[in-house]
Amino acid sequence: xxxxxxxxxxxxxxxxxxxxxxxxxxxxxxxxxxxxxxxxxxxxxxxxxxxxxxxxxxxxxxxxxxxxxxxxxxxxxxxxxxxxxxxxxxxxxxxxxxxxxxxxxxxxxxxxxxxxxxxxxxxxxxxxxxxxxxxxxxxxxxxxxxxxxxxxxxxxxxxxxxxxxxxxxxxxxxxxxxxxxxxxxxxxxxxxxxxxxxxxxxxxxxxxxxxxxxxxxxxxxxxxxxx
Numbered sequence: 376x377x378x379x380x381x382x383x384x385x386x387x388x389x390x391x392x393x394x395x396x397x398x399x400x401x402x403x404x405x406x407x408x409x410x411x412x413x414x415x416x417x418x419x420x421x422x423x424x425x426x427x428x429x430x431x432x433x434x435x436x437x438x439x440x441x442x443x444x445x446x447x448x449x450x451x452x453x454x455x456x457x458x459x460x461x462x463x464x465x466x467x468x469x470x471x472x473x474x475x476x477x478x479x480x481x482x483x484x485x486x487x488x489x490x491x492x493x494x495x496x497x498x499x500x501x502x503x504x505x506x507x508x509x510x511x512x513x514x515x516x517x518x519x520x521x522x523x524x525x526x527x528x529x530x531x532x533x534x535x536x537x538x539x540x541x542x543x544x545x546x547x548x549x550x551x552x553x554x555x556x557x558x559x560x561x562x563x564x565x566x567x568x569x570x571x572x573x574x575x576x577x578x579x580x581x582x583x584x585x586x587x588x589x590x591x592x593x594x595x596x597x598x599x600x601x602x
Contacts, residue, residue, distance in 0.1 A: 472528030
């Protein structure tokens, strides 16, 4: 927490390709609407195609899309296009370019890209489609396009990738309180693997993040961690 008025600062580490992170982003937005204290979210990227050194298989993403639609039915639609994103790095670079306009704009663009892919079947590997998505947000599109083509978003994405090596990231998504010791991976959802490798949701708490925010706030304002 920085000097001056108290603000809870959170780093949200994830891959835009990750349906679990999309669910968490949706739930965090809802929790922030109900949380009575100021929060600043830093949208940081942990690209799985760099972590794994291979693209995430379409079959895996689509299987998880179907599974998670059971807990967030309004968040997902079946992918029916003939094409499909082969990389999410340009999407993350554009989202990082948006962060040059402030974290609120970055969060808006981040969510618009996630929702564009998972709900509206936008191919977010295509830069023209990404700019169309951004045009529906409050971002200054002309400035964002310039920052993207000048490489500023790519540089910030590279900085995230380097910084991620110093974080104990368990997977996408993973949230950290900036000035505290609290963190959580895949908040509110407990899964197990079936005998055939499918993730099975065994417990789901849609309000987990609101409770987590309250605990984090008390931790950073009182100086100690609560269970």
